Amino acid sequence: MGIFKRLKTITMAEINGLLDGIEDPIAMLNEYSREMEQEIVxxxxxxxxxxxxxKKQAALISETKALVDKRTRQAKLAIEQGDEAMAKLAVQEKLNHDRQLQLYEEQYESIKGQTQILIEKLDELKETYNQMQQKKxxxxxxxxxxxxxxxxxxxxVSFQTDDIARGVARAEERILMMEAVVQAGTQFATPLAQFEAANSSFVSDEELNKEIEKLKYEKVAVL
Incomplete structure (x- = not known):
């Protein structure tokens, strides 16, 4: 079970890594903006x-109020004319319209409350959208x-600075070696020159004796 769990973890990690590589944060923000714009619409x-x-409910209330007023006038007129039956009929309709009017007004208040909630929610959505645009x-x-x-x-990283550092170190070593060779050559050249100078000034006994004999001969010849 442990092996399968590790394989699942590795697989999910690879999938998430691929998804992270595919996801473009700017494109994601633009998509969120479009979704919120759709919600606003x-x-x-x-x-x-x-x-x-x-508005339709308000119009219905106005119509019902007009009917109530009309039946009230009819009832009063029938009473004035002594038409009791007509007066009762008008009053009955007036009372029915009164009850309808009360119901319509209660519904209207509920509708107005729902409208206000929608307005507030829409305002909040627009405010959130504006904040998101600024944040975007x-x-x-x-x-x-x-x-x-x-x-x-x-x-x-592509410069491979480690390889460059090693290359610089190798070049420095070569330069140090070249300097060492030059320095060593200078040290050996000085004694050699001194030896050559000493050899150039050395006179053997044979040469010395020959020169003396030559000078003696020249002296005798002069005498």
Whole structure:
């Protein structure tokens, strides 16, 4: 089991590494922006439908109020005319409209509350989007800097500084050897020159005796 677990871990690590290499942070930020823009569009459409329902409910309330007022006038007119049956019918319809009006007004308040929630949620979404846009600019700048630094690091590594350092050390050793050879040649050249000078000034006994005999002969010849 331990071997299979390690193989799974290694495989997942390789897959995640490939995914990390594929993922472009700037492209990811742009994709998040597009997704949030789509959410804002959806929110705006939902808010538009909600506002339409709210206005429609408000219109229904206005119509019901108008009916209540109308049945009230009819009931009063029937009472004035002594038409009790018509007055009862008008009052009955008025009461029905009153109950409908109360229900419509309660629904309207609920709809208005939902509309307000949608407006607040949409405002929050827009604020989040604006903050993300600002953050995206900063993150894009940071990503560009990081990418540049990564390229510089890759370039530095590709120079293989260790090999260069070893090459410089070898060149330095060769120069030191050349200097040593020159220095050694200078030290050996001086005694040799002195020896040659000493040999050049050396006179053998034979040469000396011949020269003396020659001078004696020249003296006798002069006498």
């Amino acid at each position: 959806k929110g705006q459409k939902s808010l538009a439908r909600q506002i339409f329902v709210e 600019i900063l993150l894009a700048s940071r990503a560009n800097v990081a990418q540049s630094m990564k390229q510089i690091q890759k370039a530095t």
